[in-house]
Amino acid sequence: MDLSQSRCSPPLICLLFSGSGLADEVYMKNGDRFTGVVKTTKDGKLMFETSYAGEMGIGLAAIQRVVYETDRTNLSIEAGPAYIWENYDTSENQDYAAAHWGLRFDHYLLEAWKLQAFHRHSLDWSLEDSSAYLFKSQTGLRIPIFDSLQATVQVNFDRNNNPAEDAKKNDYEYLLTGGYTW
Numbered sequence: 001m002d003l004s005q006s007r008c009s010p011p012l013i014c015l016l017f018s019g020s021g022l023a024d025e026v027y028m029k030n031g032d033r034f035t036g037v038v039k040t041t042k043d044g045k046l047m048f049e050t051s052y053a054g055e056m057g058i059g060l061a062a063i064q065r066v067v068y069e070t071d072r073t074n075l076s077i078e079a080g081p082a083y084i085w086e087n088y089d090t091s092e093n094q095d096y097a098a099a100h101w102g103l104r105f106d107h108y109l110l111e112a113w114k115l116q117a118f119h120r121h122s123l124d125w126s127l128e129d130s131s132a133y134l135f136k137s138q139t140g141l142r143i144p145i146f147d148s149l150q151a152t153v154q155v156n157f158d159r160n161n162n163p164a165e166d167a168k169k170n171d172y173e174y175l176l177t178g179g180y181t182w
Contacts, residue, residue: 024048026058027065034058038068072111076104082124084134091164096132098124109141114150116142132162145178152177 026034026048036050045057046066068075082100087093106118119139126132140154156173163169 024069025067026063027067028058028062029064030062038066072108074104074106076102078102084124084126086160086164088164090166094132094162096129097127098133099127100124114142114144118142126162129162133159134161135159140175148181150179150181152179 024036024038026036026038026046028034034048034050036048039047039049039055041047041060042057044060046060046063047055047057049055065076065078079099079101082098083095084098085093085095100122102120102122104120106116109115109117117140119137121135121137124134136156136158138154138156140152143151143153145151152175154175154177156171156175158171158173159169160167160171161169
C-alpha cells in the first residue's frame with residue numbers, strides 16, 4: 001500500500017506554558033513577529049516582554065505560534081484547523097477538515113556533553129468523523145561523537161486510526177543515524 005499525505009494548517013496558538021526564556025518568539029497571523037520573553041497568559045492575552053516595547057498583552061486569537069527557548073530547552077506549540085488529504089493506491093482517497101495539534105521539544109540532558117533528548121509529535125483529528133485521526137511522533141537522543149559529528153537514536157511511531165483497507169493502524173520505525181551539525 002502506498003500512501004501520500006499532506007496537511008494544510010494555519011495554526012492557532014494553544015499556549016500551555018510560561019517561563020523566562022532567552023529568545024522567545026511570537027508569530028502573529030498577520031505575519032508580524034515579536035522577540036522577547038513570555039511571562040504568562042492572563043484574561044485571554046499572552047503577556048510578553050520585549051526590550052523595545054516593555055511588557056505588552058497580545059490577544060491569543062491573533063497569535064499563530066509561540067516558540068520558547070532557553071540555553072538548554074526549546075519548545076514550540078501550535079494548534080488550529082487543518083485539512084487532510086490521504087491518497088491511496090489501493091483504496092479510496094480520503095480528505096477531511098481536522099483539528100491540528102503540534103509540539104516540538106528538545107532539551108540538553110548533559111549540557112557539557114551536548115547530550116540532547118528530543119520529541120516531536122502532531123495529531124490531526126477529523127472534524128467529520130471522530131474515529132479518524134493521524135498521529136505522528138519522533139522521540140530520541142542526539143549523542144555527540146566528535147566535534148560536529150553526532151549519532152542519533154530515534155523511535156518514530158505513526159498511527160492512522162482509519163487506514164486504507166488491508167493496512168495496519170500502527171507503524172514503528174527504529175533509527176540509528178550519524179550526522180554532521182553546524
